[in-house]
Amino acid sequence: MISVVEKINEPRYPSFKGIMAAKKKPVETLSLPTPGSTPARWGLGAAATEVVSFAKRPPRQAGTVVKDDGDGGVKAAEFLASQKFI
DSSP, X not given: OOOOOTTTTOOOOOOHHHHHHHHHSOOOOOOSOOTTOOGGGSGGGGOSOOOOOOOOXXXXXXXXXXXXXXXXXXXXXXXXXXXXXX
16 A cells, blocks of 8 residues: 655654653553452453464565656556555
8 A cells, every 4th residue: 555645744853842741751660460469360361362373574575666757656556456456
């Protein structure tokens, strides 16, 4: 998918007010569960998901460079159609 919005070249910088507010915010420190709680209430016992298997990501392959001679949109559409995205 190719998506571009009109604000693509406008960088987003943090404001001074936001930086100062972040400095004053307390950092919450979490510790092990309180005495009396069971492992079923925290950690893997309370997880809503389960990892069944995993695999390493395959190495990246070389991409295709398209030089736009006025028909770049057509070439992009042909590529997307060949990959059955459109």
